[in-house]
Amino acid sequence: MRQELKSIVRFIESQDLPSSFELIKDDIWDVSKNCFHTQETYVIDFKETIPSNFTDDYGIGIVRACTSFYNTFGGILIFGVRNGDLTIAGVANPIDIEALNRVLFEFCGIRAELLSKSYSVSTAEGGKTINLVLIPKRPLIRPVRLKRDLGKYKAGTLWIRDRAETLEAAQRHLPLVYSARTSLPSQADESGETVTIHRSLPPSPATMKNFIGRQSLLESLWDWFIFGDQPRMYLYGPGGSGKSTLAFELSKLIAEHGSQIAFPTGERLDY
Structure with missing residues (x-):
C-alpha cells in the first residue's frame, strides 16, 4: 500500500478522526509547496466547498461519494481543498453531519454514523480551516443501494469506489462488492x-x-x-x-x- 495512505486507512479502521491534523499531516502534506501531495484514490477524496443541501447536484454527489466509500473500503472526504492543485481554499463552516447522516439513512439505509472534525491549517495566506468527514467501511452485510429515487438516480442503484471514481457497480465489480474487502487492491x-x-x-x-x-x-x-x-x-x-x-x-x-x-x-x- 502507498505509504501516504497508511494513516488514512488506520483512522478508517479505528472509525475515529485524529485529534490533531499533525497526526496525518506528515503522510499527505507537502511542506515545501504548502499543499496536499496525495491524489484521490480508493479511500480519500478532496472537495472545495461544503454542500448547502443534499438535494441539488453537488449535494447528491456527496451522498454518492459517501455511499461508494461505505460500500467499498470506507474513506475520508476533505472539504476546503482546491481540486486542481490541492492547495487549501478553506471553509467557513463544517458540514451538517447530522443532516448527512439522516439523508444517508433515509435514501440508502446506511445506519453507520459518519464523523466530522475541523482543523486549522497554516498556509501562505494565513490560517485556514478544513473539514474532514470519515465514512466507515460496510461490515459483512449486504451492499447498500438507493431505497428511492434521488435526483436523476433511480432506486436500486449500487455505488462503489473504483480508484478515484464513484461508479455504479458493473459486472466486473461484483467480486469486490461481495468480498470481505479486508485490504486495498495493492495490499492484496x-x-x-x-x-x-x-x-x-x-x-x-x-x-x-x-x-x-x-x-x-x-x-x-x-x-x-x-x-x-x-x-x-x-x-x-x-x-x-x-x-x-x-x-x-x-x-x-x-x-x-x-x-x-x-x-x-x-x-x-x-x-
Whole structure:
C-alpha cells in the first residue's frame, strides 16, 4: 500500500478522526509547496466547498461519494481543498453531519454514523480551516443501494469506489462488492491474498469467447451465495439459454476471488 495512505486507512479502521491534523499531516502534506501531495484514490477524496443541501447536484454527489466509500473500503472526504492543485481554499463552516447522516439513512439505509472534525491549517495566506468527514467501511452485510429515487438516480442503484471514481457497480465489480474487502487492491497483491482457491471445474460450456450481460442474475447469485439462507439455487429456462455458462462463470469468479470472501458468520472458503 502507498505509504501516504497508511494513516488514512488506520483512522478508517479505528472509525475515529485524529485529534490533531499533525497526526496525518506528515503522510499527505507537502511542506515545501504548502499543499496536499496525495491524489484521490480508493479511500480519500478532496472537495472545495461544503454542500448547502443534499438535494441539488453537488449535494447528491456527496451522498454518492459517501455511499461508494461505505460500500467499498470506507474513506475520508476533505472539504476546503482546491481540486486542481490541492492547495487549501478553506471553509467557513463544517458540514451538517447530522443532516448527512439522516439523508444517508433515509435514501440508502446506511445506519453507520459518519464523523466530522475541523482543523486549522497554516498556509501562505494565513490560517485556514478544513473539514474532514470519515465514512466507515460496510461490515459483512449486504451492499447498500438507493431505497428511492434521488435526483436523476433511480432506486436500486449500487455505488462503489473504483480508484478515484464513484461508479455504479458493473459486472466486473461484483467480486469486490461481495468480498470481505479486508485490504486495498495493492495490499492484496502485496500480501498474496489474491491467490486462487482450490477448485475442480469442468471446461466452460460457452460457445462465445467473452461472457457479457446477465449482471442482474449474477448479482442475485452472489447475494444468495454470501447472504442467502437456502442451501440450493435453481436456474431454469429453455435449453441453450445460458444456464450452465452462468453457473460456470459464477464458479470461476468465486474460485478466483475466494480467498477474499468471508461470510457473515466469519467462515472462509477453502474449496
